[in-house]
Amino acid sequence: MLSYWRAWRESGWVPIDATVYTQAWQQFGGSVATHPEVVERLAGLVGIPVRYLGWFVDGELCAAMPTWGRHVALSKDVLKREGKRGLLDLGNAEIILPVAEDAQVRLRHHARYVSELNAPNITGLAEQPEGLALAREPEDYSKKFRYNQRRDQRLLEEAGGIIRPMLELSASEQATIYADLFQRRWNFEAPGKARLSEVFSLLREFMTGSLIYLNDEPVAIQILYRVEAPKWVSLEYINGGVDPQNREFSPGSVLSFVNTQAAWEQARAVGKPLRYSFGRADREYKDRWCHRVPVYRV
Structure with a gap:
């Protein structure tokens, strides 16, 4: 059952390594909370490994994201579940995922405060009641x-x-x-x-x-x-x-x-x-x- 839900959640995404994720961020941009070094260092601090995923079209990488299970990495929900909420605080940081301007990708991983910059290119988003x-x-x-x-x-x-x-x-x-x-x-x-x-x-x-x-x-x-x-x-x-x-x-x-x-x-x-x-x-x-x-x- 677990593998079924992961396959559904990651449909269209494939595993990539940290180097490829860094290249995507440097090419497409992102925010503090998705910066490769911020993600890697804080994930290392709390001891939760990161799984990096990429979205390819015709062999070309056009989006990437760091994940903790069914959440985008550095999620407060994961920290709370793992009993590590008190180890770090990034506030309610804006999430800008590295996505090409002309890409259309699907996001099924839990995330909050996803940027308006990503909205035209990501399906599966719902506007939050509160703004940024x-x-x-x-x-x-x-x-x-x-x-x-x-x-x-x-x-x-x-x-x-x-x-x-x-x-x-x-x-x-x-x-x-x-x-x-x-x-x-x-x-x-x-x-x-x-x-x-x-x-x-x-x-x-x-x-x-x-x-x-x-x-x-x-x-x-x-x-x-x-x-x-x-x-x-x-x-x-x-x-x-x-x-x-x-x-x-x-x-x-x-x-x-x-x-x-x-x-x-x-x-x-x-x-x-x-x-x-x-x-x-x-x-x-x-x-x-x-x-x-x-x-x-x-």
Whole structure:
């Protein structure tokens, strides 16, 4: 019975190796959550092997995906089932599978937050009730909004605030600060707290953004991962933390402004559109920074 369901689920797909999957991603593009190195390193961390599948037409590879059983790899459902949900956190990351622009493929593996970029080329998708929150372009903010953000940044810096690149810190320093500020902000532990240092070390080459200090103490941090696909830049805002005792200076809002502005500048420097995802469009503050786009599931 198991082999029957796998044959049905994988109909049209054939096994490929990690090297071929990497070639597909580099050719067709993808997102942070489907990047070959992100998948391989995080799957290795949690000890769940990846099965790579490819879709061929006339001998030419036109789509690929990494899988965990009946799910696309790095699935929260699989982590939960295996008792490993607390080992890592990718938030509600956008899933962009490597698929050729003119391809038509069928997807029967469970997945959530499948990108609108994949929707024209994949059958079997259903639109999710909630959308995905993607950061607006800088020009999409009102003049008043941009003025207020610059004013808040100036006031913060005049009060002794310092903006530092995340990569000035070691993985263990990042983990300690993030766990502390997340706990202060939300009053519960950061997801994956026990292995944060390992995850940050494994994904260090993809980490981007800054954090904010005030009076030599960290007061705001955001975990951001960035990958560059052939035709776009994918950036995931996984989660963040802020010290609520410094709310008068709005360090969380200042950090969002600094990080989004820098990300747009970097993307435009390489001539590619930016998909800066805040994850599920489920909070009011995201509407200030983002526009909602459709997202799909299987």
